[in-house]
Amino acid sequence: MTDTSARVVVLFNHVDEDEYEKIRHVDPSTLGFEPEYDIHVATVMEEYGEVVKALRRAGFKARAVNLRDDIKVLQRLVRRPPDVVFNMVEHFRDDPELESDVAGFLDLHQVAYTGSPPFALSLCRRKGLAKHVMLAQGVPTPRYRILLDAKIPRRHGLHYPLIVKPSREDASAGVERESVVYDYPGLLARIEHVFEDYGPPILVEEFIEGRELHVAVWGNDEPEVLPIIEFDFSDLPADVPNIISYDAKWNPLKEEFHRVFTVCPARLSKRALRRVRQAALAAYHATGCRDYARLDLRLTKQDHPFVLEVNPNPDLTEGVSFMEAAEQEGYEFEDALRIITELALGRMPEPEEPEEPSESTASAEGG
Numbered sequence: 001m002t003d004t005s006a007r008v009v010v011l012f013n014h015v016d017e018d019e020y021e022k023i024r025h026v027d028p029s030t031l032g033f034e035p036e037y038d039i040h041v042a043t044v045m046e047e048y049g050e051v052v053k054a055l056r057r058a059g060f061k062a063r064a065v066n067l068r069d070d071i072k073v074l075q076r077l078v079r080r081p082p083d084v085v086f087n088m089v090e091h092f093r094d095d096p097e098l099e100s101d102v103a104g105f106l107d108l109h110q111v112a113y114t115g116s117p118p119f120a121l122s123l124c125r126r127k128g129l130a131k132h133v134m135l136a137q138g139v140p141t142p143r144y145r146i147l148l149d150a151k152i153p154r155r156h157g158l159h160y161p162l163i164v165k166p167s168r169e170d171a172s173a174g175v176e177r178e179s180v181v182y183d184y185p186g187l188l189a190r191i192e193h194v195f196e197d198y199g200p201p202i203l204v205e206e207f208i209e210g211r212e213l214h215v216a217v218w219g220n221d222e223p224e225v226l227p228i229i230e231f232d233f234s235d236l237p238a239d240v241p242n243i244i245s246y247d248a249k250w251n252p253l254k255e256e257f258h259r260v261f262t263v264c265p266a267r268l269s270k271r272a273l274r275r276v277r278q279a280a281l282a283a284y285h286a287t288g289c290r291d292y293a294r295l296d297l298r299l300t301k302q303d304h305p306f307v308l309e310v311n312p313n314p315d316l317t318e319g320v321s322f323m324e325a326a327e328q329e330g331y332e333f334e335d336a337l338r339i340i341t342e343l344a345l346g347r348m349p350e351p352e353e354p355e356e357p358s359e360s361t362a363s364a365e366g367g
Contacts, residue, residue: 007082008060008341010052011113013067013089013102018043023252036258047317048088051337054318055086058338062086067102069093074102078109084344085113086337087313096125096170114344116312120288124310127167127203130287134307137286140279141307142298144205150195152204154184161207163243164190166198170311172246174198177256180207180241208298208306212244213266215280216314216325218292220343223284225277226325230266235259244296262321264328272303279305287312291343294322 020043028035042050048064055062067073069092077085085106092098100121106113116124124130128146135141143158146167161182166174174194181187187204194202212233216226233242236259247254268276280295287310294314297305314322318333326336 006060006084006341006345008055008062008084008086009077009082010048010055010062010064010086011067011077011089011102012048012064013069013092014044014048015069015094018045020044026253031253031255033255033258035252037252039252041252042317050318050333051086051088051316054334054337055341058334058341060338060341067092074105078106078111081109081111083112083348084341085111086341086344087113087115088316090170090313096168097122099125112344112348114291114313114340116290116293117288120290120312124287124289124312125168125170127165127309128201130310131205134283134286134310137282139282139286139307140305142205142208144203147191147195147202147204148200150192150202152187152191156204158204158206161209162187162204163207164194164202164204166194167201167203169198171315172244172249175243175245176247177240177243177245179245180243207241208300208308209242210301211266211299212242213276213297213299213305214321214325215276215295215297216292216322217280217284217289217295218326218340218343220290223281225280226322227265227328228268228273228276229262229264229321229325230268232261232263233259235261262324264324268299269303272299272305275303276305279307283307283310292322292340 020041024040026039028039052062052064065073065077067089087103089102090096090099092102100118103113103121104118107118123133128144131141131144145152145156145158161180163180165179174197178190181190191202212231214229217223218226231244236242236256240256245256248256248260251257276297276299279297283295284293289310289312294311296308296311298308299305316323319327323333323336
């Protein structure tokens, strides 16, 4: 049962101009294609506002706090902490690597917060290291190489087609229609491009031709797999590979955004469903995720799943990906947020009992 006295702070960090605010001035008729969805999507601030409203509907005393890249805001928060922080911080001072440090700061001050701990946040941002950990735990993931410079031998040991992407970005940053390559010249050109835009390290992995799945998992002692989402690429232009690119995920001004659809629950055989669930849960545990995460997988025609990435603290936009799966399971937006919040509330430190003064201490204080 929800503790209606629980105080929740929705913590985020937003400083820059919101690109979605600019899009509101774009005329859809100028795009050169017929958009399937409204291009005037919610701004970042509106999304955080919806989370606060939903938490209030769930019975919590919720408010939002924007760090604005200011450590003093975080210090003030821990001096007078809420009962739980709903952690939606993705970067600090324009550095995604500092996402885990914010969680670590809350840990040091014994402030309960939602989502994964610093280890999982840091590990999953390092795609190569995360894949190494998963392989060590028997989790299937595509064969890969990590590059520290823009060179790779012609005999690199991987099978085409390959996909090239930054190794320490998230949200599909750097994943474009040109990311999938089919020969050595194309591989060299793409590696050079990614190095120029993002720098090292770069991930080169075998591209698994098959079905793209998102698997939402939540819980800790006995985590639960929510209904699985499959992406339908059948309406994509012929020259666009069947991948979730940055544009397909985030850019309503691009045709890919309007040509990729979701099917939930995915139509999987019993064998495929069992294998996908097992792989997702194994990856969730191996990378140390907590409370909730989204796992990106590809499924071959032979029903062999491969975990591409593990996403702790994934996007919680209503009706999208993680929340689409929760809604398919029968949870309203506020219900899903309540469950995540209550998982964190269960980790609240017990209040310290005041120590009984010893006889010598009492005498000294008495003068």
